[in-house]
Amino acid sequence: xxxxxxxxxxxxxxxxxxxxxEAIIEDYLKGKLTxxxxxxxxxxxxxxxxxxxKVVAHKVFLESMAQYANILQLKERMDAxxxxxxxxxxxxxxxxxxxxxxxxxKNNRSAVAIAASFILLTMVSLYSIQSNNKxxxxxxxxxxxxxxxxxxxxxxxxxxxxxxxxxxSNNNSNNRARFGGTGFAISGNGYIITNYHVVRxxxxxxxxxxxxxxxxxxxxxxxxxxxxxILKINDESFHRLPNLPYAIKKGSSSIGEQVxxxxxxxxxxxxxxGYVSSKTGINGxxxxxxxxxxxxxxxxxxxxxxxxxxIVGIINGKENKTDGATFAVKxxxxxxxxxxxxxxxxxxxxxxxxxSQLQGLKRNKQxxxxxxxxxxxxxxxxx
Numbered sequence: 001x002x003x004x005x006x007x008x009x010x011x012x013x014x015x016x017x018x019x020x021x022e023a024i025i026e027d028y029l030k031g032k033l034t035x036x037x038x039x040x041x042x043x044x045x046x047x048x049x050x051x052x053x054k055v056v057a058h059k060v061f062l063e064s065m066a067q068y069a070n071i072l073q074l075k076e077r078m079d080a081x082x083x084x085x086x087x088x089x090x091x092x093x094x095x096x097x098x099x100x101x102x103x104x105x106k107n108n109r110s111a112v113a114i115a116a117s118f119i120l121l122t123m124v125s126l127y128s129i130q131s132n133n134k135x136x137x138x139x140x141x142x143x144x145x146x147x148x149x150x151x152x153x154x155x156x157x158x159x160x161x162x163x164x165x166x167x168x169s170n171n172n173s174n175n176r177a178r179f180g181g182t183g184f185a186i187s188g189n190g191y192i193i194t195n196y197h198v199v200r201x202x203x204x205x206x207x208x209x210x211x212x213x214x215x216x217x218x219x220x221x222x223x224x225x226x227x228x229x230i231l232k233i234n235d236e237s238f239h240r241l242p243n244l245p246y247a248i249k250k251g252s253s254s255i256g257e258q259v260x261x262x263x264x265x266x267x268x269x270x271x272x273x274g275y276v277s278s279k280t281g282i283n284g285x286x287x288x289x290x291x292x293x294x295x296x297x298x299x300x301x302x303x304x305x306x307x308x309x310x311i312v313g314i315i316n317g318k319e320n321k322t323d324g325a326t327f328a329v330k331x332x333x334x335x336x337x338x339x340x341x342x343x344x345x346x347x348x349x350x351x352x353x354x355x356s357q358l359q360g361l362k363r364n365k366q367x368x369x370x371x372x373x374x375x376x377x378x379x380x381x382x383x
């Protein structure tokens with residue numbers, strides 16, 4: 001039997017009513033819940049990563065608001081104190097006579113020079129420490145500007161195949177894509193996940209499989225905050241995919257854990273191998289892992305997998321001043337996106353926290369099984 005409070009929480013989670021959930025989270029953080037309600041909500045946090053993430057985010061928000069309020073109050077008190085001070089009178093009374101300043105400088109010239117040198121050295125040291133503690137580079141998204149890439153013989157062959165397979169598709173498929181990236185299947189009936197920045201502002205989007213065949217897709221779900229987008233293949237020539245060989249990892253990955261990715265920085269799928277080098281992204285961003293895998297424009301949206309064939313993240317960028325410092329959105333945010341769409345939409349959905357078909361296989365065999373489920377993303381803009 002559930003208590004009345006637990007039933008309210010369950011109904012909110014079923015309806016995905018974020019407003020009511022935020023209200024309960026705020027009462028929880030401010031200590032307004034009864035002991036029974038508090039215990040029930042603690043249990044919910046332990047069982048649901050999405051709720052726990054929302055609690056942490058709301059706590060940070062409330063702390064930021066409190067800090068801002070304190071700053072405003074301090075500013076008001078300082079303004080009030082300043083208004084009561086007669087600055088001109090004090091300045092005239094306390095200002096030293098110019099002759100005194102000249103005499104002071106002559107008598108203490110050496111001491112002042114030494115003090116100034118010490119202050120300058122201290123400032124340089126502090127700046128150096130801060131620079132060393134902060135990552136020098138900036139985040140660079142790994143979507144590919146395909147308009148700048150010279151057409152190769154291989155891409156011409158693929159375009160011919162795409163036209164033959166999509167004679168009834170939109171005329172945009174015959175044009176050169178402006179931007180590109182990578183995506184991978186999350187269901188057998190044509191749902192593809194990628195980065196939001198790859199498809200942002202697109203007039204039309206196509207996906208191309210490893211055989212060179214393109215399919216028209218539509219945007220189904222967008223999460224700009226976590227840089228996730230879900231696309232749906234709407235093409236009569238598309239045939240349902242078999243059971244997905246990989247699963248989404250439950251829990252976090254450890255530093256040093258071996259990982260690999262597949263993506264389309266060029267016309268053919270490319271394998272990248274490496275390891276998790278940090279549990280946070282650039283400058284401590286908890287949204288992403290940092291992984292030691294070299295990537296290039298076009299890798300954005302590609303799957304990041306562990307040795308057992310579990311999806312641990314989505315490649316979405318790199319640090320532009322450091323080789324091999326790549327970032328990947330964590331798998332928990334993939335699950336948030338999947339849980340935010342109607343579950344009856346996904347047929348043969350990717351499993352979560354279960355054994356994948358790739359476990360125990362050598363890397364080349366894993367790649368053979370995965371590459372049919374990884375797609376090149378082609379983005380077209382009319383202007």
